[in-house]
Amino acid sequence: MQLLDIRNLTIELHTEEGVIRAVDRINLSLKEGEVHALVGESGSGKSLIAKAIVGVLNKRWTVTADRMHWQGVDLMRLGPEKRRKIVSRDMAMIYQEPSRSLDPTAKIYEQVAESLPDSSFKSNFFSRSNERKDKVKALLHKVGIRDDKKVASSYPHELSEGVCQKVMIAMAIARSPKLLIADEPTTALESVAKAQIFRLLKSLNQLKNMSVLMISHELEEITDWSHAMHVLYCGQMVEAGPTDKVFNTPYHPYTQALVKSLPDYAQGLAHKEPFYALKGTIPPLQHLPIGCRLGPRCPQAQKQCVVTPPQSKVHSHTYACHFPLVKEKSKCNRS
């Protein structure tokens, strides 16, 4: 069954100069126990989508969607109170920059203990504080914090970014949610801690059947364990589909550029040779080009590209491009 089903999600910001459409008609569907990756550069609206799903965007943003179903319930048509209940029961989010999203005035123990739901306690009122302590300790151990006593009794500013990130994950999995949204969980970490966190998320996904929506701008770290991938560019979904298909046979020039900019995957690249990179930079949100937003930077751009390309679908692989890249092989066959 579809856990999350979003169709034509649009997020707009009303400013004095007019309406800025930061996220433009995005479709996303997620089954139970799947890991999806949302890939895109900064400013492409990845975090906005995550926040819109959880419902924590502030009032300046207007969110519209044809449907946003969570297990068959349309979140958009629920009252805020009901929606919050569902979201807090079933979803959890790991925010960017953990040291900034933790409460600086409370100790780690209090913050983790606060996120434990009341229903998870078995003992009576008097022995509850002991149970709470044990649970916090178990959670911290689970995310790979060995020195639990010291961490639990310290404030966020006393800990390193990596440990803060682990604490955030511990708080997120305290309720054993059905969907975990991880917004760039490993940007602040070095490779050993990064691998640790990926292992943890992977095991949670396999053992508890937890779905994960991974948001990242690093392509290479999520390719080997995500089931599907959505590539965003400036708020438009340029390509989506099963990971290996998107990765091995990209249809969109932007996805191809992303894959080629990875030194490990660019075949036949000699030492110190320049990478393949698109020219120009990402346009700011105020000056988005019309039509296909990659247009001005795209090597294959033609006259038609000023019209927004429709989503085309080949098997389960969707892309939005007027001139999709055809595989070299089929070209050879034709000639």
Added chain:
Amino acid sequence: MQPLLKVQGLNKSFCTRAGVFKRKHARVLQDISFSVGHGETLAIIGETGSGKSTLARVLAGADYSDKGQILLDGDTIEDDGIRCDECRHIRLIFQDPTRSLNPGLTIGDMLDDCLRLNTELTKAQRDKKIKHTLTRVGLLTEHFEYYPHMFSGGQLQRVALARALILDPKVVVLDEALSSLDPSVRAQTVNLLLELQRDTGLSYVLITHHLSLVKHMSDQLLVLNKGKVVEYGDTLSIFATPKSRVMQRLLNV
């Protein structure tokens, strides 16, 4: 041939309180020695807290060492913590370009400050030099009048690079300068760095935890662990046959 940058037995320790009267010395760098040739790239990798960033700061002159020498082109520029050279020949680029540039100054003023305080050039010469440097890193001369908030992240990294290059340094230290960038912007920046190295024979000290980038860009590799050098040598041979346990662990993940 004589190496461009040579570091011999560098030591550094920080003093922290450990009680009312006691002081504790934490040794963050212990007997670090290495050398970098002309037009070469040395990569430094290690876990957090292994002293990578301290080493970068000491090299660039933002911090002083306790013991050991730094030699540039055969001349001693730092001997047991006494620096006899300004920040001219070794320049540092910081991790986050959005936070390491002064938001109140235009790009032109910022670059002008570097020249005014370090060189004897006249105003006209300085302006010419700034414009030349801006075009060299792939920006336009009109960007002279811009403020940092008007740029995107990738362009800011170019500004940071311009600030490092404007004094014609011999070595540029990149302290995690590439990790906070988006992949396509990173590819562009790497291309720019490699192009500059090819054209002008600049040397880089690259500090990062991005292993595939290390493999692609660097000639030599230095692995640090708890302030000590655990492995030092040719990048490709270390990647092929890592000897130390630290490097093996880094490669396994």
